[in-house]
Amino acid sequence: MVFKRMMQALGVGGPSVETVLSNPNCRPGGVLEGQIHVEGGDHPVDIEYVALGMVTRVEVESGDSEYDSTTEFHRQRATGAFRLEAKQRYDIPFRFDVPWETPITEVYGQHLHGMTMALRTELEVARAVDKGDLDAVAVHPLPAQERILEGLLRLGFRFARADVESGRLYGVQQSLPFYQEIEFHPSPQFAHMINQLEVTFAATPQHLQVVLELDKRGGLFTEGHDSFGHFNVDYASAEQTDWAAQLHGWLEQSLRKRGLFR
Numbered sequence: 001m002v003f004k005r006m007m008q009a010l011g012v013g014g015p016s017v018e019t020v021l022s023n024p025n026c027r028p029g030g031v032l033e034g035q036i037h038v039e040g041g042d043h044p045v046d047i048e049y050v051a052l053g054m055v056t057r058v059e060v061e062s063g064d065s066e067y068d069s070t071t072e073f074h075r076q077r078a079t080g081a082f083r084l085e086a087k088q089r090y091d092i093p094f095r096f097d098v099p100w101e102t103p104i105t106e107v108y109g110q111h112l113h114g115m116t117m118a119l120r121t122e123l124e125v126a127r128a129v130d131k132g133d134l135d136a137v138a139v140h141p142l143p144a145q146e147r148i149l150e151g152l153l154r155l156g157f158r159f160a161r162a163d164v165e166s167g168r169l170y171g172v173q174q175s176l177p178f179y180q181e182i183e184f185h186p187s188p189q190f191a192h193m194i195n196q197l198e199v200t201f202a203a204t205p206q207h208l209q210v211v212l213e214l215d216k217r218g219g220l221f222t223e224g225h226d227s228f229g230h231f232n233v234d235y236a237s238a239e240q241t242d243w244a245a246q247l248h249g250w251l252e253q254s255l256r257k258r259g260l261f262r
Contacts, residue, residue, distance in 0.1 A: 151243025156187030
């Protein structure tokens with residue numbers, strides 16, 4: 001599958017840029033490959049650089065307000081400086097490294113509601129920067145992430161939505177200034193005890209960090225509150241683990257400690 005976007009840089013008569021992804025599908029820690037085609041306009045220009053950046057929508061809390069920000073979280077130069085003659089075509093092959101902590105956007109062929117992810121092409125000519133259009137990218141889960149999500153579905157949990165939130169999680173190794181939360185409606189067994197379950201993945205080349213957050217129901221005279229669980233998953237053993245049983249045990253233990261399991 002090939003994705004194309006055309007942007008017109010620097011007004012009428014300036015160079016145009018066409019970014020072509022060989023495949024818009026990827027996984028965390030993988031690569032996106034393709035070509036950038038730069039075509040000269042009506043006159044020669046000196047291109048300072050062509051760069052690619054991966055962007056997503058991040059929810060930012062500021063005081064009592066909250067807003068969405070389109071955030072670039074990884075960037076690679078595709079070229080240095082070069083001279084582009086009038087009507088000349090300049091082809092730039094690229095391999096773009098996808099960070100391990102990149103949020104996922106697709107599960108079992110379905111888009112996660114609330115997620116956006118794109119690759120942006122940027123070109124600079126004479127100190128004028130054109131960030132161009134965005135090419136949509138689909139980020140699929142790592143096998144270990146997929147197995148854990150599958151375990152929750154087997155327990156009867158249902159996808160609700162996902163978002164990316166600015167900030168850092170305590171005790172989690174993070175290189176990016178945000179984290180993804182994948183929200184689930186509770187299974188029938190747990191529906192009377194919790195409102196929702198939120199899952200966060202923070203992958204590294206060595207292991208997968210998993211954070212589970214239970215949003216508990218509050219009673220008439222009690223406040224609801226959240227409970228966190230954090231564990232690391234070894235990629236090699238993830239395939240052999242019965243994740244439905246593992247997750248059920250953690251949920252039961254967490255709720256029982258607080259006197260909520262019944």
